[in-house]
Amino acid sequence: MIAKIRIFLALGFVAAGSLVLVPLQILSMKTGWWPETFILKIWHRLIIRALGMRIHVKGALSDKRPLLVASNHISWTDIMVLGSMVDVKFIARADMEGWPLIGMLSKLQRTVFIERERKRSSGDQANEIASRMAKGDAMVLFAEGSTGDGNIVLPFKSTLFGAASMAISEGAAEQVFIQPVAIAYTRLHGVPLGRRHRPLAAWIGDEDLMPHLKVLLAEGALDVEVHFGEPIAFSKGSNRKETSKLMESQVRAMMQAALADPRPSR
Incomplete structure (x- = not known):
């Protein structure tokens, strides 16, 4: 009964907030009166509060541009976690575009939707990402191409780094900075999550x-850590596969460090 009440109140909180924030975001996109991410950060924080999540941060988003952020991916909540803290735009799988509310808000923050199974469209998608980076947008790439279970980092797909190569080859930039970022869900109600229970936070495959969402709202009080690594410069002579492997190893190391010694809840 308590869980149902929590779910009802949380959804009402999000719905009421969205009724105010969505028109403001549309106004922002049309007029440019304030940065587009300003309202979005408030909306993401609203979602995080409704979910009862506590965020712990190590490091910071690089101020170097053009910037591609290479992150692991555990759940749809990763977008809310990152979006609540830093000014970034996202690269997301195409089916998210049709999701209730989240799909709409994704469009309102100019998310680039990619169809990973359609090779014919990959060039146009990479070109769009490259163009956005060249204009100064920090783009978040979930480089595994799928979601993991919260225990391990899946192999990074080097093809997803094609936007960095295209930004350089098209003359939009002489180099692109790529920053590794690790996300780890570490505690539930202050108790460290073990291997068996970490998948609670995970949103896997076609689930x-x-x-x-109801499970997360019913449980509440999840701790999540976000670790920012040092960016590297990707230039014309850089090897995309080697860069992908380097980012993967750095993200894996940061994630495992977070899981091995999670920060205390606050």
Whole structure:
């Protein structure tokens, strides 16, 4: 009963907040009166509060541009976590575009939707990402191409780094900075999550969104750590596969460090 009340109140909180924030975001996009990410950060923080999540940060988003952020991916909540803290735009899988509310808000923050199974469209998508980076947007790439279970980092797909190569080859930039970022869900109600229970936070494969949302709302009080690594310069002579492996190893090391010694809840 308590869980149902928590879910009802949290959804009402998000719905009420969205009724105010969505028109403001549309106004921002049309007028440019304030940065587009300003309202979005408030909306992401609203979602984080409704979910009862506590965020712990190590390091910071690089101020170097053009910037591609290479992160692991555990859940749809990763977007809320990162979006609540830093001024970034996202690269997301195409089916998210049709999701209730989240799909709409994704469009309102100019998310680039990619169809990873359609090779014919990959060039246009990479070109769009490259163009956005060249204009100064920090773009978040979930480089595994899928979501993990919260225990391990899946192999990074080097093809997803094609936007960095295209930005250089098209003359939009002489080099692109790529920054590794690790996300780890570490505690539930202050108790460290073990290997068996970490998948609670994970949203894997074709799992429906609403059942997972209800589980998170019912549980609440999740701690998540975000570790920012040092950016590297990717230039014309850089090897995309080697860069992908380097980012993967750095993200894996940061994630394992967070899981091995999680920060205390506050």
